[in-house]
Amino acid sequence: MAEVKTREFNRASSLSIQDPQLRRALQKVGTGFDAARRENIVEVTPEVWEQWRERARQIKLHTLDRLDYYLDLLEQRVSQAGGQVHFAKDAAEAKAIVSAIVQRNQVRMAVKSKSMVSEELGLNRVLESLGVEVYETDLGEYIIQLAGETPSHLVAPALHKTKEQVSQLFAQKLGVPPTSDIEAMARVAREVLRQKFLQADLGISGANFLVAETGTLVIITNEGNGRLCTSAPRIHIGITGMEKVIPSLQDLAVFLRLLPRSATGQRLTSYVSMVSGPRRSEDEDGPEQFHLVLVDNGRSRLLKDPDLREALCCIRCGACLNICPVYQKVGGHAYGWVYPGPIGAVVTPALTGLKDAKDLPRASSLCGACREACPVKINLPRMLLHLRQQLVESRDPQQRAEDGGEKLLAQGYAAMMGRPDLLGLARGIGRVLQAPWEKQGKLEKVPAPPLSLWTRSRDLPSLAPRTFHDIWEKELSRAPEVQR
Numbered sequence: 001m002a003e004v005k006t007r008e009f010n011r012a013s014s015l016s017i018q019d020p021q022l023r024r025a026l027q028k029v030g031t032g033f034d035a036a037r038r039e040n041i042v043e044v045t046p047e048v049w050e051q052w053r054e055r056a057r058q059i060k061l062h063t064l065d066r067l068d069y070y071l072d073l074l075e076q077r078v079s080q081a082g083g084q085v086h087f088a089k090d091a092a093e094a095k096a097i098v099s100a101i102v103q104r105n106q107v108r109m110a111v112k113s114k115s116m117v118s119e120e121l122g123l124n125r126v127l128e129s130l131g132v133e134v135y136e137t138d139l140g141e142y143i144i145q146l147a148g149e150t151p152s153h154l155v156a157p158a159l160h161k162t163k164e165q166v167s168q169l170f171a172q173k174l175g176v177p178p179t180s181d182i183e184a185m186a187r188v189a190r191e192v193l194r195q196k197f198l199q200a201d202l203g204i205s206g207a208n209f210l211v212a213e214t215g216t217l218v219i220i221t222n223e224g225n226g227r228l229c230t231s232a233p234r235i236h237i238g239i240t241g242m243e244k245v246i247p248s249l250q251d252l253a254v255f256l257r258l259l260p261r262s263a264t265g266q267r268l269t270s271y272v273s274m275v276s277g278p279r280r281s282e283d284e285d286g287p288e289q290f291h292l293v294l295v296d297n298g299r300s301r302l303l304k305d306p307d308l309r310e311a312l313c314c315i316r317c318g319a320c321l322n323i324c325p326v327y328q329k330v331g332g333h334a335y336g337w338v339y340p341g342p343i344g345a346v347v348t349p350a351l352t353g354l355k356d357a358k359d360l361p362r363a364s365s366l367c368g369a370c371r372e373a374c375p376v377k378i379n380l381p382r383m384l385l386h387l388r389q390q391l392v393e394s395r396d397p398q399q400r401a402e403d404g405g406e407k408l409l410a411q412g413y414a415a416m417m418g419r420p421d422l423l424g425l426a427r428g429i430g431r432v433l434q435a436p437w438e439k440q441g442k443l444e445k446v447p448a449p450p451l452s453l454w455t456r457s458r459d460l461p462s463l464a465p466r467t468f469h470d471i472w473e474k475e476l477s478r479a480p481e482v483q484r
């Protein structure tokens with residue numbers, strides 16, 4: 001398994017929230033993708049959109065209920081087409097399977113198209129330890145590989161980088177002159193990677209979907225690199241989570257409508273590649289070997305859990321990230337592992353253990369926006385609450401004592417909200433105390449905790465001079481249209 005740093009969420013998010021460039025990038029990409037998603041819903045009409053979502057959800061739930069049947073069917077069909085299916089119960093087994101294929105075939109160079117599972121396994125390090133040169137070929141993945149970083153978004157892995165940073169990186173690592181022309185930078189990457197596609201022995205891809213009835217691996221991309229990875233090298237390894245299987249091509253049609261619209265707001269991605277086995281005798285090109293590695297790595301545990309199994313319906317579109325107020329402030333790296341955002345806050349504790357990811361279920365305002373945006377209607381807030389409940393139930397006496405302050409605070413808040421006189425008194429005191437730091441309706445840089453924890457990285461709206469109740473009593477309740 002790749003290095004897990006989820007314990008550091010609080011520290012990492014405190015740092016990233018103070019990075020204005022990251023916040024600008026997150027806002028630009030998040031709001032851009034989300035606005036495009038919403039436009040698509042209007043275009044197809046909200047009624048039709050809801051029907052598609054419901055259909056997609058039913059397909060996923062149906063498949064999860066019969067996962068063993070569909071995995072068997074998939075294995076049969078892939079084998080009939082000349083491919084080989086490998087089941088890996090955990091990360092160690094998956095890495096051993098890939099290592100054996102690499103060593104048996106004396107692989108020297110590998111090209112990869114985007115695969116979250118390979119990030120989950122830390123596959124690049126394994127390949128490099130075997131002496132294999134590895135090249136990520138999705139442009140965003142290539143950039144972060146050169147930078148020695150990890151993806152920060154499910155569909156836009158390098159969104160945290162500015163074009164100036166990419167230009168410097170290319171100048172430093174590829175020896176090309178710096179430029180601010182994005183197309184020129186993309187051309188440089190294309191020229192480098194084109195050679196690697198031609199030289200590589202092995203292509204590694206993930207899969208967006210696996211169609212059981214035809215034994216087909218489906219990759220949805222905008223760059224065409226997936227197509228080259230799966231067809232140019234002499235060996236192709238598809239590596240993905242076992243939950244990616246769906247029953248039929250007819251079912252695939254539903255997801256082809258939903259996924260690009262939810263991810264980037266496109267009606268359809270530029271490339272939809274379908275791979276069924278290695279090259280046949282009549283084919284002009286294609287790999288000589290096709291291996292499909294289906295990874296469990298904690299997914300069976302998730303499947304057995306009635307409260308969390310719904311998370312396996314995820315199609316990794318990133319819509320919940322683009323709309324999440326927490327992700328939009330802290331970015332993907334703060335989540336400490338492969339899967340960021342609301343879905344990461346559920347999946348990471350479920351796959352790595354709640355003990356190592358205890359901050360993540362709390363990294364949510366529970367506003368419910370993720371559930372509304374999700375194309376498969378995953379109830380993320382419910383699962384986050386469930387994980388919080390598990391955390392509370394698993395606390396040892398020392399933790400309980402530490403959490404006593406939080407409980408006291410909640411009780412005090414509840415008491416105050418139930419007593420208008422107390423609330424009014426607290427508001428009056430607050431208004432006096434806030435005066436030294438108030439500026440144009442905001443509090444900036446309060447020097448002492450607890451408010452300083454908030455204001456050191458963003459402003460806090462100050463207590464208004466007049467409350468809504470005041471305005472209501474003195475003005476609105478007497479307005480003619482209210483008096484009716």
Ligand code: SF4
Nearest residue numbers: 314315317318320374
């Ligand atoms: S949980 Fe839903 S919205 Fe989030 S990535 Fe998965 S499918 Fe997309």
